[in-house]
């Protein structure tokens with residue numbers, strides 16, 4: 001019977017989580033047992049158990065209960081024959097999922113601290129506001145509302161605040177959870193008729209952090225409960241920190257009264273990263289990797305290349321670097337530009353800003369005030385040759401075109417000519433500040 005229920009829940013989860021998430025996280029779970037409200041799964045590794053417990057635990061419990069199985073808690077165990085292969089503890093227990101059972105929120109990522117957060121122009125205000133809240137003391141703005149696009153550091157900053165607050169005042173009751181978890185807890189409390197406990201629980205915290213609050217848009221009863229929780233905490237001078245992917249006023253299907261409450265404190269946004277911030281983040285991550293892979297060398301220009309080319313979000317940037325280091329260590333080679341382009345061709349393609357070689361040629365000829373036909377044409381006088389090399393360099397750096405492809409677009413030149421041009425500009429960039437300035441200006445103009 002329970003096997004059938006689990007099979008049904010699996011198919012619900014497949015729809016809810018998407019095929020990729022499903023095959024990565026839910027499929028590896030082997031249902032083992034359900035007794036006294038504890039549902040046990042066998043998992044291939046503790047990592048999977050922990051991840052599922054943190055990210056999908058509440059949903060699994062919710063759907064199991066919806067389908068009539070009384071589940072209060074999940075447990076994940078690595079079967080004995082596999083356990084010897086992993087060093088982590090044998091079982092991973094889900095954070096107690098019922099709202100009435102405890103006050104634990106979602107776990108905090110130990111890596112998300114202020115120390116590891118790189119500050120640049122796009123996020124300096126959000127960082128300063130987060131620091132202020134993390135300093136504790138009297139509540140000056142309530143709530144702190146952080147918003148910005150995907151992967152720009154909202155969760156990182158929230159966890160950093162939580163770590164800092166807990167370190168300064170271990171007695172503080174800091175609760176961090178996603179809006180989705182808030183909803184699941186609320187629904188569970190309703191179903192189990194434990195709303196009083198739920199209310200008490202949420203009103204007893206000193207600091208409440210709710211991530212991705214846009215999730216409650218359109219969920220009327222959750223909004224209502226969130227509104228009351230919010231008011232009670234603000235009245236009690238408790239700090240609230242909220243994040244969302246957009247400004248309060250722009251959250252779809254969110255009641256006006258909630259929008260206006262969310263705007264009462266300090267609303268700050270994390271802007272999309274700029275080149276300098278991306279480079280700073282890459283440099284700081286490389287320091288971490290350097291300790292992990294002491295034998296790996298990274299060639300000059302690789303980080304700059306990645307910072308140019310991957311501008312979608314920090315998560316993608318980090319993922320690219322992780323992959324690059326893993327790949328280089330497998331093949332035991334230095335991380336060169338070529339290796340980077342090989343290893344990350346799909347990521348680079350996906351985040352291609354779609355700057356074309358033609359655009360580069362046009363911008364460069366305008367910049368140096370020469371005719372496009374002269375830059376592409378056969379003349380070798382320096383007035384044309386240098387801008388041509390600059391354009392070749394930018395084409396290599398800013399597009400995913402290969403050397404022969406670039407050569408073809410420069411009047412059918414050979415790939416070795418392009419390679420020579422790229423190398424020459426790389427050298428001049430260091431010795432000739434005029435060239436370095438030109439490159440920077442052109443890059444910015446092309447990125448716009």
Ligand SMILES: Nc1ncnc2c1ncn2[C@@H]1O[C@H](COP(=O)(O)OP(=O)(O)OP(=O)(O)O)[C@@H](O)[C@H]1O
Pocket residue numbers: 112116117118119123148149150151152153154155156157212245281314315318
């Ligand atoms: N300024 C930064 N310095 C260092 N790491 C950063 C910075 N900004 C983001 N990151 C890293 O990028 C990844 C994504 O960040 P995070 O999860 O905080 O994004 P988010 O804004 O909450 O995204 P989402 O909208 O998807 O929830 C994390 O690994 C985080 O550590």
